[in-house]
Amino acid sequence: MPTVSLDSRSIAVPKILCIGRNYAEHAKEMKAEIPSAPVFFLKPSTALVADGGVVRIPSISNDMHHEVELTVLVGTGGSHIPESEARKHIAGFGVGLDMTLRDVQAEAKKKGLPWALAKGFDTSAPVSSFVAADRVPKVASLSLELLVNGQVRQRGSLADLIFPVEQLIAYLSRFVTLEAGDIIYTGTPEGVARVIPGETMEAKLLGGTSTLTRVTVSVQ
Numbered sequence: 001m002p003t004v005s006l007d008s009r010s011i012a013v014p015k016i017l018c019i020g021r022n023y024a025e026h027a028k029e030m031k032a033e034i035p036s037a038p039v040f041f042l043k044p045s046t047a048l049v050a051d052g053g054v055v056r057i058p059s060i061s062n063d064m065h066h067e068v069e070l071t072v073l074v075g076t077g078g079s080h081i082p083e084s085e086a087r088k089h090i091a092g093f094g095v096g097l098d099m100t101l102r103d104v105q106a107e108a109k110k111k112g113l114p115w116a117l118a119k120g121f122d123t124s125a126p127v128s129s130f131v132a133a134d135r136v137p138k139v140a141s142l143s144l145e146l147l148v149n150g151q152v153r154q155r156g157s158l159a160d161l162i163f164p165v166e167q168l169i170a171y172l173s174r175f176v177t178l179e180a181g182d183i184i185y186t187g188t189p190e191g192v193a194r195v196i197p198g199e200t201m202e203a204k205l206l207g208g209t210s211t212l213t214r215v216t217v218s219v220q
């Protein structure tokens with residue numbers, strides 16, 4: 001099973017749960033409505049790429065986009081987790097890229113088909129190492145940054161999440177049992193755009209001005 005690291009431990013990842021349209025400004029740029037409940041989809045854990053890895057654009061796409069997101073590592077699994085208990089189920093926080101084949105996704109949306117191919121292809125989930133949750137005081141005080149070839153492309157504050165992390169855990173666990181090692185991608189701020197072969201993406205999770213963790217990957 002693919003793994004991620006938390007401090008220096010290696011953790012097996014059963015599945016990746018993803019949330020779409022969790023920032024109002026991103027919903028707007030996608031010309032999508034602001035959702036009344038979280039928009040949920042899955043990626044296989046085989047999509048993971050660690051720091052220093054490579055993202056490969058499948059030949060069916062000419063428009064692969066970056067989406068920088070806060071990632072949450074589940075520590076203790078469970079189902080029907082109350083929002084008030086959610087924080088206890090979090091092992092750590094990280095930063096990830098929800099790589100998206102925008103042209104394939106647009107076609108699927110048009111036909112009313114699932115997003116799985118547009119979102120779940122091999123290498124579609126770069127992720128940083130995780131910072132232990134007890135070293136991250138308040139999620140709303142964190143921010144995200146994505147640089148492509150050293151230029152800032154996306155910036156977002158976790159205070160702007162439409163559905164905060166605790167609410168996502170409560171919602172998702174009503175329908176899908178969370179397991180230790182699961183990763184939740186929590187949605188991207190505005191500024192999504194295309195990347196092309198040869199470019200380098202660097203995603204950061206910031207606490208104030210200090211980088212808590214980061215992941216750097218190249219595009220092929």
Ligand code: MG
Nearest residue numbers: 067098187188
């Ligand atoms: Mg996303």
